[in-house]
Amino acid sequence: MLAIRLPQSVEKRLEKLARRTGRTKSFYAREAILQHLEDLEDMYLAERALERIRSGEDETIPIEDVMKRHGMED
Numbered sequence: 001m002l003a004i005r006l007p008q009s010v011e012k013r014l015e016k017l018a019r020r021t022g023r024t025k026s027f028y029a030r031e032a033i034l035q036h037l038e039d040l041e042d043m044y045l046a047e048r049a050l051e052r053i054r055s056g057e058d059e060t061i062p063i064e065d066v067m068k069r070h071g072m073e074d
Contacts, residue, residue, distance in 0.1 A: 004029070 006014070018025045052058040067073055 014025045014028055017023075017028060049058065053060060
């Protein structure tokens with residue numbers, strides 16, 4: 001179960017869409033989450049990885065080294 005607070009303008013749009021289509025507000029909230037969750041995960045995990053690199057917690061590997069390691073040299 002999930003309860004969320006939405007701005008009133010978004011709530012009204014969601015109610016209007018649900019009423020016009022005969023679906024529930026929950027249906028559209030679920031669809032929005034399912035469609036965008038992967039993008040959000042990618043974005044926030046990438047931001048965290050960048051923070052770790054900038055803080056020196058993690059290191060990067062030059063692409064040339066990666067290619068060489070996997071036999072993909074030019």
